[in-house]
Amino acid sequence: MFTSQPIGFVISPYKIAGEVPKGLGAKHDADGVLKILPEFEPGLTDIEGFSHLVIIWEFDRSHGFDLLGTPPSDNRPHGVFATRSPRRPNPIGLTTVELLRHEGIELHVRGVDMLDGTPILDIKPYLSSIPSEKLRRGWLAEAEARPK
Amino acid sequence: MFTSQPIGFVISPYKIAGEVPKGLGAKHDADGVLKILPEFEPGLTDIEGFSHLVIIWEFDRSHGFDLLGTPPSDNRPHGVFATRSPRRPNPIGLTTVELLRHEGIELHVRGVDMLDGTPILDIKPYLSSIPSEKLRRGWLAEAEARPK
Numbered sequence: 001m002f003t004s005q006p007i008g009f010v011i012s013p014y015k016i017a018g019e020v021p022k023g024l025g026a027k028h029d030a031d032g033v034l035k036i037l038p039e040f041e042p043g044l045t046d047i048e049g050f051s052h053l054v055i056i057w058e059f060d061r062s063h064g065f066d067l068l069g070t071p072p073s074d075n076r077p078h079g080v081f082a083t084r085s086p087r088r089p090n091p092i093g094l095t096t097v098e099l100l101r102h103e104g105i106e107l108h109v110r111g112v113d114m115l116d117g118t119p120i121l122d123i124k125p126y127l128s129s130i131p132s133e134k135l136r137r138g139w140l141a142e143a144e145a146r147p148k
Numbered sequence: 149m150f151t152s153q154p155i156g157f158v159i160s161p162y163k164i165a166g167e168v169p170k171g172l173g174a175k176h177d178a179d180g181v182l183k184i185l186p187e188f189e190p191g192l193t194d195i196e197g198f199s200h201l202v203i204i205w206e207f208d209r210s211h212g213f214d215l216l217g218t219p220p221s222d223n224r225p226h227g228v229f230a231t232r233s234p235r236r237p238n239p240i241g242l243t244t245v246e247l248l249r250h251e252g253i254e255l256h257v258r259g260v261d262m263l264d265g266t267p268i269l270d271i272k273p274y275l276s277s278i279p280s281e282k283l284r285r286g287w288l289a290e291a292e293a294r295p296k
């Protein structure tokens with residue numbers, strides 16, 4: 001196995017977890033900057049050709065994990081692997097962002113849901129999407145459909 | 149930072165890297181099994197409600213990284229963060245699979261592109277997709293469009 005190392009850090013408007021929009025209908029349209037460490041800058045070559053990027057990052061302010069938990073979008077517990085809870089066996093977060101522009105070691109993006117200062121582990125081009133008619137969203141769709 | 153730990157392992161038809169379909173037009177429709185370690189089984193609760201899952205895994209047979217590399221789908225070098233190369237600063241792979249069925253500690257899935265025995269780090273529900281008319285695919289679209 002490996003020890004994670006940051007390739008950069010997120011500049012985000014969110015300073016504490018309570019500020020990140022959560023739960024049903026949460027919109028993630030905040031602008032932020034992915035500031036890459038200078039030694040990794042060549043790895044960004046040609047990245048501006050992609051409209052969307054997948055950011056893999058570390059839940060560095062979360063400690064420990066729960067195999068079952070009740071997410072903010074429901075009032076029933078679900079398995080951690082059926083949720084986006086930060087309390088996971090490997091504290092890895094995943095966010096798809098829209099790339100607005102690439103300036104040297106900075107990627108200006110829309111759609112951040114990470115806290116300010118979050119370590120970035122990896123960036124990959126977002127390539128494909130599942131057609132919506134083939135996508136089932138499990139307990140989340142049920143929670144949305146349930147009368148409030 | 150954290151040290152990765154496997155939550156399970158992939159059972160895949162691919163035993164060596166050369167067997168995994170790569171490059172332009174590569175189809176990933178191989179069936180496989182995600183075999184989760186028994187201690188993490190409660191974390192799979194309710195996962196069967198989702199049609200697609202995002203699997204985060206470790207490139208455990210890749211060592212070191214290149215910031216610039218020429219992928220099989222092109223004849224020009226690109227930054228590692230604009231490719232899906234296994235030789236990355238953090239050896240993290242990402243695959244979206246279709247969930248066929250959940251049986252105890254086994255998730256039977258379609259769309260594996262990992263090698264047999266690959267350590268699984270995390271599983272998350274696949275929730276959203278970028279509409280295709282908003283998606284730009286950078287150098288990959290250019291490589292596809294280039295006369296062979």
